[in-house]
Amino acid sequence: MSDSKLNIVVIGASGHLARTKIYPALFSLYCQGFLPDDFYIAGYARSSMTQATFRERITEKLTCRYSPEGDDCSHNMEAFLGRCCYHAGQYDSGADFSAMANEAGLSPKDNTLFYLAVPPSVFYPVAEAIQDAGLVGHAEDPWTRIVIEKPFGRDRVSSDELTELMGQVFSETQVFRIDHYLGKEVIQNLVVLRFANLIFEPIWNRDYIESVQITWQENKSIEGRGGYFDEVGIIRDVMQNHLLQILALVAMEPPSRLGATHIQDEKVRVLKCISPPGVDEVVTGQFVGTTSDKYTVMGYKDDPTVPDDSNTPTYAATVMHVVNRRWDGVPFLMIAGKGMDASANEIRIQFRDVPANMFRLAGENPSRNALVINVQPDASIYFEIVAKVPGVGMKLDSRLLDLRYASAFNEIIPDAYEDLLLDVINGEKSLFIREDELAASWDVFTPLLKEIEAGGVSPVDYPFGSKSGPEAAAALAERHGMTLTDFQASKDAT
Numbered sequence: 001m002s003d004s005k006l007n008i009v010v011i012g013a014s015g016h017l018a019r020t021k022i023y024p025a026l027f028s029l030y031c032q033g034f035l036p037d038d039f040y041i042a043g044y045a046r047s048s049m050t051q052a053t054f055r056e057r058i059t060e061k062l063t064c065r066y067s068p069e070g071d072d073c074s075h076n077m078e079a080f081l082g083r084c085c086y087h088a089g090q091y092d093s094g095a096d097f098s099a100m101a102n103e104a105g106l107s108p109k110d111n112t113l114f115y116l117a118v119p120p121s122v123f124y125p126v127a128e129a130i131q132d133a134g135l136v137g138h139a140e141d142p143w144t145r146i147v148i149e150k151p152f153g154r155d156r157v158s159s160d161e162l163t164e165l166m167g168q169v170f171s172e173t174q175v176f177r178i179d180h181y182l183g184k185e186v187i188q189n190l191v192v193l194r195f196a197n198l199i200f201e202p203i204w205n206r207d208y209i210e211s212v213q214i215t216w217q218e219n220k221s222i223e224g225r226g227g228y229f230d231e232v233g234i235i236r237d238v239m240q241n242h243l244l245q246i247l248a249l250v251a252m253e254p255p256s257r258l259g260a261t262h263i264q265d266e267k268v269r270v271l272k273c274i275s276p277p278g279v280d281e282v283v284t285g286q287f288v289g290t291t292s293d294k295y296t297v298m299g300y301k302d303d304p305t306v307p308d309d310s311n312t313p314t315y316a317a318t319v320m321h322v323v324n325r326r327w328d329g330v331p332f333l334m335i336a337g338k339g340m341d342a343s344a345n346e347i348r349i350q351f352r353d354v355p356a357n358m359f360r361l362a363g364e365n366p367s368r369n370a371l372v373i374n375v376q377p378d379a380s381i382y383f384e385i386v387a388k389v390p391g392v393g394m395k396l397d398s399r400l401l402d403l404r405y406a407s408a409f410n411e412i413i414p415d416a417y418e419d420l421l422l423d424v425i426n427g428e429k430s431l432f433i434r435e436d437e438l439a440a441s442w443d444v445f446t447p448l449l450k451e452i453e454a455g456g457v458s459p460v461d462y463p464f465g466s467k468s469g470p471e472a473a474a475a476l477a478e479r480h481g482m483t484l485t486d487f488q489a490s491k492d493a494t
């Protein structure tokens with residue numbers, strides 16, 4: 001870590017992301033000694049707020065999780081809050097940014113990180129205003145870096161436009177595109193699991209793996225964020241970024257070395273091998289309201305922030321094909337849905353049948369192996385094996401070789417933003433999305449998004465709290481030899 005002063009400017013500091021993720025992550029880094037001795041955090045947004053109100057708002061979400069048991073860490077909070085200030089200003093005003101820089105004592109001699117926690121529509125005005133204020137420094141020594149949050153455009157063309165505009169102010173080295181899923185512990189472990197263990201690589205291919213299922217689902221509605229969600233939909237919100245990044249990590253070839261360039265090169269290579277899914281390989285849905293003895297839940301279009309004639313999918317299932325020597329013929333089923341019966345994010349690697357299985361020939365019906373990586377809610381990795389059930393006679397059943405993070409590790413599992421922010425400070429880009437990677441991921445989904453918007457695919461109704469979304473999703477899975485995972489049943493079983 002450099003001893004230079006570090007200035008962090010959180011733009012959109014009045015917002016949800018800043019309050020719930022960015023400030024808590026910075027506080028955690030501070031408590032663990034990862035910030036340099038000399039740092040300053042300037043919050044910037046349009047809302048007018050006193051320093052006291054601002055500090056009160058951010059304090060609500062700070063936790064003492066990194067303090068020894070019994071320590072209330074109030075001294076740490078006070079010291080941290082003493083380095084945090086709020087500055088009100090317009091996003092497109094170089095003069096306002098200059099005033100903030102003067103008040104905050106920003107200097108081109110210091111390292112400076114700009115975090116854009118604002119809607120993408122203001123990314124470029126902010127970048128220009130930062131430039132007008134003379135605050136864009138070098139890529140290194142001292143550095144200026146900028147972090148942006150998805151969504152990065154709506155399709156390949158608008159994403160390229162955004163990249164081009166931001167490129168007029170910041171070089172690619174200075175831009176850190178966050179996909180916070182890449183900062184999650186279990187996702188980071190994918191690379192370790194695959195490439196630091198001898199046993200997986202020889203069987204990680206079409207000869208042994210029959211299918212891959214990547215699911216993200218939420219037992220939630222849109223919670224008043226209909227204005228945002230209706231513009232975006234589930235494919236742009238979850239599939240094009242989080243799930244496609246997971247797929248790339250599962251399917252990429254082994255990078256020759258650790259490091260951003262090698263890992264991103266392999267991700268780009270595999271993304272370019274995916275054939276864009278057509279309308280016959282996709283099912284979309286929209287949840288409708290349900291009433292039970294216990295509760296009544298509004299449907300998507302009943303939400304006052306959603307237009308009555310909305311065609312936006314809240315659920316999508318699609319089968320992707322990675323056309324290369326390793327994966328040809330292996331279906332990758334990707335599912336994302338809101339308004340489901342349980343919240344979960346899971347990767348299921350389904351292995352093939354044992355050829356000429358002697359137990360099957362003897363009349364048994366042994367299950368097959370599966371490697372399951374549960375990102376949430378459990379943070380666990382388990383391998384489903386076939387075992388003999390103890391007792392006389394030969395009865396087979398499936399059991400788990402199980403790595404549950406909660407019991408396997410004593411360490412605190414950091415929030416994804418902690419790791420990602422530390423990486424930005426250290427200039428480490430492995431967990432960020434490179435320009436060509438972003439373009440390749442839009443190429444996968446842009447044709448389908450265009451078809452959906454042209455009315456080529458209409459969302460099918462499914463009830464809020466549904467186990468598996470629209471019925472057609474189970475049929476799509478079955479067509480490719482898969483069954484949809486029943487997450488509520490697995491939850492009940494544990």
Ligand SMILES: NC(=O)c1ccc[n+]([C@@H]2O[C@H](COP(=O)([O-])OP(=O)(O)OC[C@H]3O[C@@H](n4cnc5c(N)ncnc54)[C@H](OP(=O)(O)O)[C@@H]3O)[C@@H](O)[C@H]2O)c1
Pocket residue numbers: 012013014015016017018021045046047091116117118119120122149150151
């Ligand atoms: N929340 C999350 O967990 C999350 C996750 C992934 C990505 N993101 C992305 O990160 C960004 C920030 O998220 P957020 O949840 O913090 O959003 P937010 O609370 O809606 O917005 C952050 C701040 O931006 C300003 N703002 C809001 N709408 C604006 C508009 N139309 N024009 C100009 N300024 C506007 C507001 O500040 P002032 O009015 O005070 O200026 C607001 O406090 C969003 O683009 C979102 O898509 C968020």
